[in-house]
């Protein structure tokens with residue numbers, strides 16, 4: 001059977017790695033991006049070299065009109081979606097007192113509203129398949145450095161569990177909670193190592209740890225409503 005995966009924020013970093021891994025596993029890829037056009041096209045070239053189709057779909061996940069359009073265009077171009085990965089994200093350390101309406105809306109748009117309505121539009125196509133939401137180890141903690149980021153990832157975790165109940169048996173819904181894997185775009189390896197020092201494993205994870213979790217979830221047909229922590233135990237601190 002033909003397999004089609006839609007990866008949001010797939011042009012760079014973890015999204016790019018997941019898209020290429022899925023292409024190697026036989027999926028055609030709908031690669032969503034917002035501003036990283038040339039990076040997205042590079043990934044498309046790489047995926048086509050692997051021998052799979054890749055369709056780049058551009059859109060801002062803060063635009064509500066984009067959600068049904070995205071699912072519709074991908075389905076018409078590549079066929080029924082069998083895997084949706086809600087990966088796109090924003091991250092800044094903004095404390096509670098500095099978190100205004102815009103910050104609140106931006107984080108909830110990208111981390112909650114977009115996964116909610118993409119999942120709804122996907123489910124309404126009647127396709128069978130799976131959704132994997134990329135969360136954060138912080139979804140289980142009460143860190144205050146990035147207040148709305150953490151709150152929105154907590155909400156995405158709850159959405160994951162509610163959808164697992166609601167969309168089964170047609171669509172399985174699971175989550176992956178990364179810990180320190182890649183430094184934020186504006187930080188370096190020293191930052192990552194310092195964060196990782198405060199985890200039980202005392203070192204960062206690597207991209208392959210996330211890909212192993214994805215591989216497990218995508219092929220495990222009876223796993224639904226599971227949250228896989230790939231965080232070296234960071235959530236326990």
Ligand SMILES: NC(=O)c1ccc[n+]([C@@H]2O[C@H](COP(=O)([O-])OP(=O)(O)OC[C@H]3O[C@@H](n4cnc5c(N)ncnc54)[C@H](OP(=O)(O)O)[C@@H]3O)[C@@H](O)[C@H]2O)c1
Pocket residue numbers: 008009010011012013014015032033034035036037059060061062086087088089090091110134135136137177178179180181182183184185
């Ligand atoms: N990196 C880590 O170690 C780590 C740790 C914990 C959790 N995570 C989670 O793992 C996932 C991937 O992490 P990452 O660091 O690879 O992600 P990232 O680089 O921070 O973001 C991925 C993509 O999200 C897209 N995006 C942001 N705002 C958007 C918007 N309004 N509309 C559409 N797309 C938007 C961007 O696309 P464009 O570039 O095209 O604009 C960006 O390239 C995220 O969900 C993150 O929260 C990562």
